[in-house]
Amino acid sequence: MSHPAASLIERLGRRLRLGMVGGGADSVIGGTHRLAFRVDGLYDLVAGAMSIDPAIAIATARSDLLAPERTYTDYAEMARCEAEREDGIDAVVIATPPQTHLEIAEAFLAHGIHVVCEKPMTRTAAEAERLARRVADAGRLLLLTHCYTGYPMVREARELVRNGALGAVALVEGEFASGERGVALEPEDPAQRHWRFRRGSMGPAVVLGEVGTHVHNLASYVTGADVVRVSALLETRAQRREVYDNGYLTVRFGDGASGRLWSSFVAAGNQHGLALRVFGEQAGVSWRQEDPEVLWLRTIDGETRVLSRDQRGLADASRAATRVRLGHPEGYLLAFANLYRDFAAALAAHELGEDPAPFLAELPGVADGVATLRLLEAAERSHDRDGAWEGVRAGVDAPA
Ligand SMILES: NC(=O)c1ccc[n+]([C@@H]2O[C@H](COP(=O)([O-])OP(=O)(O)OC[C@H]3O[C@@H](n4cnc5c(N)ncnc54)[C@H](O)[C@@H]3O)[C@@H](O)[C@H]2O)c1
Secondary structure (H helix, E strand, C coil): CCCHHHHHHHHHCCCEEEEEEECCCCCCCHHHHHHHHHCCCCEEEEEEECCCCHHHHHHHHHHCCCCHHHECCCHHHHHHHHHHCCCCCCEEEEECCHHHHHHHHHHHHCCCCEEEECCCCCCCHHHHHHHHHHHHHHCCCEEECCHHHHCHHHHHHHHHHHCCCCCCEEEEEEEEECCCCCCCCCCCCHHHCCHHHCHHHHCECHHHHHHHHHHHHHHHHHHCCCEEEEEEEEECCCCCCCCCCEEEEEEEECCCCEEEEEEECCCCCCCCCEEEEEEECCEEEEEECCCCCEEEEEECCCCEEEEECCCCCCCHHHHHCCCCCCCCCCCHHHHHHHHHHHHHHHHHHHHCCCCCHHHHCCCCCHHHHHHHHHHHHHHHHHHHCCCCCEECCCCCCCCC
16 A cells, blocks of 8 residues: 655655754664654655764764764754755654753744654643644644554554444553563662653653653544543652652543553563553453554454454555565564654645645644643642542643
8 A cells, every 4th residue: 555655755856854853872762763764765864963962962963974064962053053954854853851852842843843752742731732832833743753653553443443343432451561671779879860760851750751651642542532530549669769660540531431551660571561452332452562463352242353464354544554464573663664654744745735634643743742741740649639530631722
């Protein structure tokens, strides 16, 4: 199945020009972004301020063959200089720690540059709402890289819910409970602790910001429903850790479903640990990130089907996200690449003066970032009140 991005880029007559902030050789996720946006040949990486450490920023840019005059050590200067160029970047990829996302995104939006932003979108709900307004005011697009939404079988699960195959959704069980490295003791010297486990990055609820955001986004993506109430238990298991590293959220969705979202860094022995089960009145689906090619569908009558990516009869949305034929495993990088490919179609349509909305339909964006940050804050309030139910505000047009 050919993807619309290819013909839109052909009509545009050039690849999209990307810049990166963060994601340098000293980062976890930067290399994954570079692999993902290169898969389809729709983008060129032409500029970057890729590390807080100038030497690493320069070395990473050099290894990616960026021109010296487009190698930056300051993102604000990069935004300014790129905006002045005839061949300036179309979009910036922000792959820095969460407390920096808002200011970096604002710097580029102010110059009319589109944004690809890592999750959590911002540090607080107020910041997320402010960014939503900036995006709207600038008339630019924002992709939030909840990469798991790019898996074909996640999109298939979404379609099954949409077309009523499960009946009305009643129960949602999601978890992102990892154990790898997260269980360890924190170093005695606070300066040696990773930002992920320090209050400065996200406040105390880092586990919700880092992994809880993905599981909440996945649950809402598949069910199409917003969380409207939450009761939370947050705790710290690792010694000397200054933030929560395990969280249980009991949630109510706006469509009447209820569910539980478990986020953890201390599930010893778990590797990645992202999974989702959705139960309707007639059937349930089950998906695990570590076995992403299949989706289990079980009906109330006991019929069990293991749906495989690219098998006949799947929904158009999941078939469109499939790259290689049945039997050849795809996986995480191609799921991530699906986000970049869909976003390329939206960016190209925007550049051509056409409506990008159809190409954004399967993608997480600024409204999803706002919804998750609001849930996180409501969960913290609930925890502070011993798990009392807290409402989660809906809609992105909140007052300043
Ligand atoms: N989508 C996913 O699956 C996924 C996976 C891992 C991390 N993340 C997210 O990606 C973001 C980065 O995470 P990470 O694990 O790569 O962090 P990291 O600490 O490993 O890397 C952060 C990078 O940003 C750079 N940086 C920091 N401040 C900067 C600034 N002001 N200007 C330029 N560069 C700056 C650092 O030098 C480094 O290159 C976080 O928001 C994290 O939650 C997402």
